[in-house]
Amino acid sequence: MTILLIFTILILISISMWQISKMFELSQTNVNTTEIADDKDNDYQGKLMFAFLVFIYLLTLFSFYQWGDVLLPKAASDHGDLYDSLMWSTFAVIFFVQTITQALLHYFAYKYRGEKSKKAFFLADNDRLEAIWTIIPMIVLAGLILFGLYTWTDIMTVEENEDAMIVELYAQQYNWKARYAGNDGVLGDANVRFLNDFDGKNLVGIDATDPNGLDDVVVQELHLPVGREIIFKMRSQDVLHSAYMPHFRAQMNCVPGMITEFAFTPIMTTEQMRQTPEMIAKVKKINKIRAKNSKDLVSKGEEPLEPYIFDYILLCNKICGASHYNMQMKIIVETEDKFKKWMSNQQTFAQFIQ
Amino acid sequence: MSTAVTTEEEVHEHHHKETFITKYIFSQDHKMIAKQYLITGLFMGIIGIAMSLLFRVQLAWPEQSFKIFEVFLGKWAPEGVMDPNVYLALVTIHGTIMVFFVLTAGLSGTFSNLLIPLQIGARDMASGLLNMIAYWLFFLSSVLMIASLFVEAGPAAAGWTIYPPLSALPQAQPGSGLGMTLWLVSMAIFVASSLLGSLNYIVTVINLRTKGMSFSRLPLTIWAFFITAIIGVVSFPVLLSAALLLIMDRSFGTSFFLSDIFIQGEVLHYQGGSPVLYEHLFWFLGHPEVYIVLLPALGITSEVIATNARKPIFGYRAMVASILAIAFLSTIVWGHHMFISGMKPFLGSVFTFTTLLIAIPSAVKAFNYITTLWKGNLQLNPAMLFSIALVSTFISGGLTGIILGDSTLDINVHDTYFVVAHFHLVMGISALYGLFAGVYHWFPKMFKRMMNKNLGYIHFWITAVGAYGVFFPMHFIGMAGLPRRYYTNTAFPYFDDIADINIVISIFAFIAGAAQIIFLYNFIHSIYYGKETTQNPWKSTTLEWTAPIEHMHGNWDGEIPHVYRWAYDYSKPGKKYDYVPQTVPLEKGEEELQH
Numbered sequence: 001m002t003i004l005l006i007f008t009i010l011i012l013i014s015i016s017m018w019q020i021s022k023m024f025e026l027s028q029t030n031v032n033t034t035e036i037a038d039d040k041d042n043d044y045q046g047k048l049m050f051a052f053l054v055f056i057y058l059l060t061l062f063s064f065y066q067w068g069d070v071l072l073p074k075a076a077s078d079h080g081d082l083y084d085s086l087m088w089s090t091f092a093v094i095f096f097v098q099t100i101t102q103a104l105l106h107y108f109a110y111k112y113r114g115e116k117s118k119k120a121f122f123l124a125d126n127d128r129l130e131a132i133w134t135i136i137p138m139i140v141l142a143g144l145i146l147f148g149l150y151t152w153t154d155i156m157t158v159e160e161n162e163d164a165m166i167v168e169l170y171a172q173q174y175n176w177k178a179r180y181a182g183n184d185g186v187l188g189d190a191n192v193r194f195l196n197d198f199d200g201k202n203l204v205g206i207d208a209t210d211p212n213g214l215d216d217v218v219v220q221e222l223h224l225p226v227g228r229e230i231i232f233k234m235r236s237q238d239v240l241h242s243a244y245m246p247h248f249r250a251q252m253n254c255v256p257g258m259i260t261e262f263a264f265t266p267i268m269t270t271e272q273m274r275q276t277p278e279m280i281a282k283v284k285k286i287n288k289i290r291a292k293n294s295k296d297l298v299s300k301g302e303e304p305l306e307p308y309i310f311d312y313i314l315l316c317n318k319i320c321g322a323s324h325y326n327m328q329m330k331i332i333v334e335t336e337d338k339f340k341k342w343m344s345n346q347q348t349f350a351q352f353i354q
Numbered sequence: 355m356s357t358a359v360t361t362e363e364e365v366h367e368h369h370h371k372e373t374f375i376t377k378y379i380f381s382q383d384h385k386m387i388a389k390q391y392l393i394t395g396l397f398m399g400i401i402g403i404a405m406s407l408l409f410r411v412q413l414a415w416p417e418q419s420f421k422i423f424e425v426f427l428g429k430w431a432p433e434g435v436m437d438p439n440v441y442l443a444l445v446t447i448h449g450t451i452m453v454f455f456v457l458t459a460g461l462s463g464t465f466s467n468l469l470i471p472l473q474i475g476a477r478d479m480a481s482g483l484l485n486m487i488a489y490w491l492f493f494l495s496s497v498l499m500i501a502s503l504f505v506e507a508g509p510a511a512a513g514w515t516i517y518p519p520l521s522a523l524p525q526a527q528p529g530s531g532l533g534m535t536l537w538l539v540s541m542a543i544f545v546a547s548s549l550l551g552s553l554n555y556i557v558t559v560i561n562l563r564t565k566g567m568s569f570s571r572l573p574l575t576i577w578a579f580f581i582t583a584i585i586g587v588v589s590f591p592v593l594l595s596a597a598l599l600l601i602m603d604r605s606f607g608t609s610f611f612l613s614d615i616f617i618q619g620e621v622l623h624y625q626g627g628s629p630v631l632y633e634h635l636f637w638f639l640g641h642p643e644v645y646i647v648l649l650p651a652l653g654i655t656s657e658v659i660a661t662n663a664r665k666p667i668f669g670y671r672a673m674v675a676s677i678l679a680i681a682f683l684s685t686i687v688w689g690h691h692m693f694i695s696g697m698k699p700f701l702g703s704v705f706t707f708t709t710l711l712i713a714i715p716s717a718v719k720a721f722n723y724i725t726t727l728w729k730g731n732l733q734l735n736p737a738m739l740f741s742i743a744l745v746s747t748f749i750s751g752g753l754t755g756i757i758l759g760d761s762t763l764d765i766n767v768h769d770t771y772f773v774v775a776h777f778h779l780v781m782g783i784s785a786l787y788g789l790f791a792g793v794y795h796w797f798p799k800m801f802k803r804m805m806n807k808n809l810g811y812i813h814f815w816i817t818a819v820g821a822y823g824v825f826f827p828m829h830f831i832g833m834a835g836l837p838r839r840y841y842t843n844t845a846f847p848y849f850d851d852i853a854d855i856n857i858v859i860s861i862f863a864f865i866a867g868a869a870q871i872i873f874l875y876n877f878i879h880s881i882y883y884g885k886e887t888t889q890n891p892w893k894s895t896t897l898e899w900t901a902p903i904e905h906m907h908g909n910w911d912g913e914i915p916h917v918y919r920w921a922y923d924y925s926k927p928g929k930k931y932d933y934v935p936q937t938v939p940l941e942k943g944e945e946e947l948q949h
Contacts, residue, residue, distance in 0.1 A: 059822060137714050238615055295822040
């Protein structure tokens with residue numbers, strides 16, 4: 001039935017195309033008309049070009065008005081402020097250039113639309129003009145490059161220090177695990193060879209002969225103390241994954257066979273983030289959408305959706321297979337006290353394998 | 355050079371009678387090969403675009419049942435619900451087909467073949483035989499790629515970049531079995547085809563230019579095709595090596611890209627390889643590939659804008675210099691795809707620096723196009739509209755490159771929909787517009803008839819509005835933090851509020867997709883029933899329009915025309931007409947610009 005419908009539609013479209021083109025042919029009473037744009041076409045198309053400029057501007061404004069609130073909230077990490085200011089200053093440059101150049105391009109297309117009686121102005125070269133638009137982008141880019149390299153070095157320089165906490169992020173198709181170093185502050189050696197030890201209870205392949213590993217703690221939910229630098233060591237056991245924590249402006253690939261690193265300091269607890277006005281508004285909007293979807297589900301006899309509460313998320317951001325879209329881990333940022341309390345309730349590796 | 359021409363003429367006289375097979379199938383004539391590339395490219399384009407529409411349905415209305423899925427996907431869409439593996443396969447093959455088969459072979463293959471001999475004044479390509487073999491290798495690789503769609507477990511599904519280990523291990527996903535083998539073999543053949551084609555273009559441009567056609571008189575199209583071919587020869591072999599090493603890892607147990615892997619309860623034997631090595635090899639082609647796609651489109655645009663603005667292209671030398679600069683820089687920026695791959699952060703700084711430098715020649719090109727329009731006498735033919743729109747999307751898409759090329763900012767937008775929006779605008783849509791501009795502009799040269807301009811206008815406006823409607827809102831999804839290649843975002847309630855953006859995008863995509871039917875109709879209808887063309891319909895200065903309308907082996911009756919001036923003498927003061935063909939000798943005391 002559907003195939004038939006699709007074919008009918010296709011046939012109808014082709015017929016109407018054919019009709020339209022016939023119509024055009026017939027309407028061209030002047031025998032001399034060609035398929036080359038004449039003054040009337042130029043006039044019409046030139047005006048449409050101007051209208052298109054208006055369309056681009058309106059689309060931009062509409063998008064910001066309608067969807068401005070889906071953008072990520074204020075960064076929840078120490079370096080995030082720097083990241084955000086670099087982002088918005090780059091955006092300022094981009095918007096400025098975009099607005100001006102699109103205006104010139106489409107306005108010229110409208111203003112100089114052709115007429116038979118007119119002749120174009122012969123202008124082949126102008127060294128000074130070209131120098132201007134080589135040098136200005138150079139200066140602007142030099143600024144952006146310097147600002148960018150400064151923040152890049154700042155973010156990517158990971159120095160192990162006493163205050164920092166080391167956490168391993170462990171990726172596999174299709175879930176995440178986190179490993180804490182325990183009381184000794186050192187992660188035990190690990191390799192995929194050990195994954196089958198202890199009847200599969202060795203979840204991230206810790207080397208049981210390494211004493212540093214015995215007090216390590218492996219969990220499925222990432223808890224982080226606020227205000228303390230966290231040094232992440234990333235591993236993967238099968239394919240490439242990418243640990244993406246958008247609210248912290250943090251991301252690093254997890255590569256089988258090597259350990260990658262990323263470090264940041266969370267500065268807002270989950271609770272604090274939930275209380276920001278923008279997050280309250282966002283959650284309200286999401287729950288409105290969910291309530292509406294639930295109604296549809298209930299009418300179909302299915303379970304309604306649960307109301308949404310904000311939590312930081314860790315997503316997989318490198319294609320890794322069928323359930324790539326659902327490879328996630330909850331991140332909870334809490335006060336140092338709460339974190340310690342939570343940690344004291346976790347089993348160490350030594351306890352877990354017994 | 356002259357001896358080569360005479361021998362070729364002799365050859366043609368010997369083969370006076372052409373059979374259907376030598377004329378239409380195993381033709382060695384560059385004009386016929388160009389048409390073969392174009393039609394194969396368009397066919398692949400239909401498949402590539404249709405795939406994108408299928409997965410746009412899934413993205414807008416996730417996990418719902420659609421009859422259309424059952425029709426096209428069969429058992430891969432049980433009860434009309436698309437399988438996640440199939441979603442990944444669709445995005446993978448969509449990317450592969452559009453980048454390589456449509457925008458590399460379809461665009462560059464078509465217009466390099468058609469225009470290089472005609473615009474430099476040559477009888478044919480340097481080697482007609484190699485040219486023919488290049489096309490048939492391309493055809494073979496297309497057939498293999500299509501065949502991979504019919505494999506039981508599905509085609510390759512690891513993303514068009516096919517990063518190992520996902521692409522190397524059949525245990526990791528069903529698409530990494532026979533489907534991936536076919537993908538790799540198909541691409542290896544594609545690379546061979548591309549190399550044969552590119553070598554031919556380079557040799558032809560260097561050796562077979564007609565008398566007077568110095569490099570400084572070459573039209574910008576030829577400059578673009580020439581430099582593109584050089585980039586191709588430099589970078590495509592590296593993709594071939596990556597593909598071969600991956601084949602070895604997959605089939606012969608080597609460990610170039612694999613190490614320490616545990617999958618499905620089993621420790622694999624691979625030791626010491628690195629997936630990051632693959633990323634380096636892939637992007638050493640992958641990034642120049644962007645310019646292999648884009649430069650021919652920009653070359654076509656230069657030609658179409660100058661002709662239709664009735665003005666010389668502004669800053670010819672700067673345009674050539676920026677093509678050269680872009681080509682050079684394109685080979686030393688690949689690392690910007692790998693800022694967060696685990697590569698040393700210091701390398702990230704270097705690649706940020708080289709990457710952002712590309713903005714300078716790109717800006718020069720954009721400003722020069724805009725200045726070319728200034729005070730022109732714009733003939734707004736469909737080709738011209740597509741060219742102007744190309745400049746528009748090139749700017750919109752290029753500007754966001756400043757964000758993605760900056761290693762710091764890349765951290766949080768890497769692999770999100772922001773990237774998807776960026777590269778679709780700057781290379782996908784721009785290059786497609788270049789392809790359309792080229793087809794509308796040179797259709798009379800290829801098929802001796804004109805395309806219907808009104809259908810062209812309708813096609814253009816729906817496409818232009820649709821393209822911005824699809825890719826502008828997509829930036830917002832990316833800025834919200836949504837990763838690409840997600841089958842659905844319903845697994846994250848946090849993203850529930852972008853569901854309506856996805857619906858808007860999909861609707862625009864369907865509208866823009868439907869507009870391509872108008873183009874196809876116009877294209878096919880005009881081949882048979884279009885208005886017959888005059889010899890130089892757009893009043894252009896370049897050599898191809900001095901060749902007779904009726905195609906012949908060797909392009910020109912009698913002697914090849916000589917060239918006396920550059921290609922952009924439009925509206926030159928003191929001339930009777932607003933264009934002076936390159937074949938008209940300079941008058942006494944007339945100055946030729948650019949020398």
